[in-house]
Amino acid sequence: MTTNQELMRRREAAVPRGVGSAHPVFAAHAENAELWDVEGKRYIDFAGGIAVLNTGHRHPKVMAAVAEQLSHFTHTCFQVSPYESYIALAERLNTMAPIDGPAKTIFFTTGSEALENAVKIARAATGRSGIITFAGGYHGRTMMTMAMTGKVLPYKKKFAPMPAEIYHVPFPHAPFGVTVQDSLRAIDMLFRADIEPERTAAIVLEPVQGEGGFIQAPTELLEALRKLCDRHGILLVADEVQTGFARTGKMFGIEHSGVKPDIMTVAKSLAGGFPLSGVIGRADIMDAAEPGGLGGTYAGSPIACAAALAVLDVIEEEKLIDRANAIGERMKARLEAISMRNNTIPIAAIRGPGAMTAFDVVTTRGTDEPDPDTTKRILTKAREHGLILLSCGVYGNAIRLLVPLTASDALIDEGMDVLELALAA
Numbered sequence: 262m263t264t265n266q267e268l269m270r271r272r273e274a275a276v277p278r279g280v281g282s283a284h285p286v287f288a289a290h291a292e293n294a295e296l297w298d299v300e301g302k303r304y305i306d307f308a309g310g311i312a313v314l315n316t317g318h319r320h321p322k323v324m325a326a327v328a329e330q331l332s333h334f335t336h337t338c339f340q341v342s343p344y345e346s347y348i349a350l351a352e353r354l355n356t357m358a359p360i361d362g363p364a365k366t367i368f369f370t371t372g373s374e375a376l377e378n379a380v381k382i383a384r385a386a387t388g389r390s391g392i393i394t395f396a397g398g399y400h401g402r403t404m405m406t407m408a409m410t411g412k413v414l415p416y417k418k419k420f421a422p423m424p425a426e427i428y429h430v431p432f433p434h435a436p437f438g439v440t441v442q443d444s445l446r447a448i449d450m451l452f453r454a455d456i457e458p459e460r461t462a463a464i465v466l467e468p469v470q471g472e473g474g475f476i477q478a479p480t481e482l483l484e485a486l487r488k489l490c491d492r493h494g495i496l497l498v499a500d501e502v503q504t505g506f507a508r509t510g511k512m513f514g515i516e517h518s519g520v521k522p523d524i525m526t527v528a529k530s531l532a533g534g535f536p537l538s539g540v541i542g543r544a545d546i547m548d549a550a551e552p553g554g555l556g557g558t559y560a561g562s563p564i565a566c567a568a569a570l571a572v573l574d575v576i577e578e579e580k581l582i583d584r585a586n587a588i589g590e591r592m593k594a595r596l597e598a599i600s601m602r603n604n605t606i607p608i609a610a611i612r613g614p615g616a617m618t619a620f621d622v623v624t625t626r627g628t629d630e631p632d633p634d635t636t637k638r639i640l641t642k643a644r645e646h647g648l649i650l651l652s653c654g655v656y657g658n659a660i661r662l663l664v665p666l667t668a669s670d671a672l673i674d675e676g677m678d679v680l681e682l683a684l685a686a
C-alpha cells in the first residue's frame with residue numbers, strides 16, 4: 262500500500278515548496294462530503310477543495326453531464342469551433358447575476374484569470390488604468406492578482422516588482438479598529454495623494470473576504486462605493502469567486518446588500534470541481550475589448566461548461582440556497598455552545614453569512630488576541646480524528662467551515678463533534 266508518508270517524501274523531492282498543502286493526506290477517493298486517503302482512512306471534508314464543492318464531490322448529476330460531454334468531444338477551443346454549452350451557461354448567468362440591465366459573460370479557467378480579465382475589461386471600457394482593492398482581500402497569485410491581493414505574506418514575498426496602478430485601502434472590520442468611514446476616508450485620501458478618480462478604472466472587492474477571514478463587507482460600504490463609482494464613472498467589481506453559488510445563503514454574496522455591481526468574477530463552485538471561471542458584466546462594458554483581445558486555449562472548456570450547467574440545476578433542484586442558511590445556523594449554534602464552555606480552547610467572533618462560517622481562535626476568552634499556533638494544532642488534531650479543516654484570516658487564526666451544501670445533517674453533526682473534540686483544552 263502507498264502511504265501518505267511515502268508520497269510526502271516523493272512530493273518534497275519532486276515538487277517545489279512554493280506550493281503548500283494544508284494536510285499531508287493524499288486523496289484516493291471522495292464522495293459528497295467525505296474523502297478517503299491512500300491509506301483508506303476516511304475524513305469528513307469541511308474544506309471542499311477551498312470552496313469549490315458547494316455541490317459536493319462527484320455529484321451524480323454533474324458526473325453524468327461530464328460523462329455525456331466526454332462522449333462527444335473534450336476540447337475544440339471556443340475561439341476555433343464554439344459550442345452551445347458555453348452560450349447556454351452564459352445565458353443562464355446573465356439572467357441570474359444581480360447586474361443592472363442586459364449582461365454578457367465570458368469564461369476562463371481559474372479565478373485569478375477571471376480577475377485579470379475583469380481588470381482588462383474595466384480598463385478597455387473606461388480608458389483608465391487605476392485599480393483600487395482592499396487590505397486583507399485575496400484575488401489570486403498571478404502577477405496582477407498577486408498585486409491586487411492585500412496580504413504580503415506569503416503571497417508577495419520575493420516576487421516584486423508588483424504591476425503598477427494598484428492601490429489598497431483598509432477594509433472595515435471592528436476588531437482591527439477600521440470603520441466604513443475610515444475606508445471611505447482612505448479612498449478620499451488616495452484620490453488626493455496618489456491617483457485622481459478620473460484615472461481610476463475600477464474598485465474591486467469581495468462581498469465577504471474569503472482568505473482574509475470571512476469578513477462581510479458592510480452594506481453601508483457597498484452602497485457608498487456604488488455612489489462613489491457612479492459619481493466618478495468608476496466600475497464596481499464584485500469578486501464572487503469564493504462567495505458565489507449559494508455558499509452565503511444567496512446565489513451571490515453581494516445580494517445581501519442589494520447593491521448591483523458593474524462586473525462580477527466567478528469560479529470555484531461554479532463547476533463542481535472542474536476548472537472554470539467567468540466574468541459577468543453589463544453588456545456595454547463587456548463589449549469594450551476588441552475581438553481577439555480576450556480568451557484562452559482552455560477558457561470555457563466544454564467539460565467544465567457541462568459540469569456548470571448541471572451544478573446550476575442541482576443548486577435549484579436541491580434548494581441549496583435554503584440549505585446554506587440551515588447549515589450556517591446549525592454550525593453557528595453549535596459553535597456558540599462550544600464557545601460558552603470553559604474547558605475548551607477560547608474561540609470568538611463566530612460569523613459569516615449562510616454557510617460561509619468561520620470563527621477565531623484567541624489566546625484568552627473574551628479577547629480578540631489571535632492565536633495562530635493553537636489554530637494550527639487544532640487543524641492537526643481535527644485531521645487526526647478524521648476532519649479536514651482550513652484556516653484563514655490576516656493573522657492565520659480563523660478557522661473556516663466550507664462543508665458541501667449537499668452534506669446531510671448527520672454528517673455535519675459528526676464533523677462538528679470532531680471539531681469540538683479538537684477544541685478541547
Ligand SMILES: Cc1ncc(COP(=O)(O)O)c(C=O)c1O
Pocket residue numbers: 311371372373374376399400401402467471472500501502503504528529
Ligand atoms: C475571492 C477570490 N478571488 C480569486 C481567487 C483566485 O482563484 P484561483 O485560485 O482559482 O486562481 C480566489 C481563490 O481562493 C478567491 O478566493
